[in-house]
Amino acid sequence: MSTQRVTAKRGIVQDALHRADGFVSAARVHDLITTAGTRIGLATVYRQLNALAETGEADTVAHPSGQLFRACTAPGEHHHHLICEDCGTAADVEPPDESWIDQTAADHGFVVTRHVMEVYGVCAACR
The missing domain is CATH 1.10.10.10 (Winged helix-like DNA-binding domain superfamily/Winged helix DNA-binding domain)
Incomplete structure (x- = not known):
């Protein structure tokens, strides 16, 4: 930082x-x-x-x-987002298992240097 x-x-x-x-x-x-x-x-x-x-x-x-x-609601911490495509409302979420990222990369001969995960959907208010 x-x-x-x-x-x-x-x-x-x-x-x-x-x-x-x-x-x-x-x-x-x-x-x-x-x-x-x-x-x-x-x-x-x-x-x-x-x-x-x-x-x-x-x-x-x-x-x-x-x-x-x-x-940012968690400055300095690595985190992921669930984001409403309509209004932009967001929640910080944890992926099911970050080791999956490292294993998938290794399976393809990669070493992970960074990753970004954003999940998009529609919130309850916008549905």
Whole structure:
């Protein structure tokens, strides 16, 4: 985890991300900030969200609509997500057995250096 100077803009982005429910786009975070009356550029929001993801303060996932972010509920801990495709609500989940990843990789002649697991579905509220 790198240490970065916390700037006013980073704090504003982080606060907006904490107010958002589940995984949201940078555009949604930008909307939350500007609706509250603060002027900030969308490119700045993207930069700050990516900086938060680099330090583990935000989770980020690839989604067909683009990169999504949420305030990390377990900073510094490796974890996986169950994500609603409609509203972005998310839950941290444990895979059944992480040793499966290592064994599957070994069976194919690989050594695991990292992995990401995101499970997508539709939450009860969106069904």
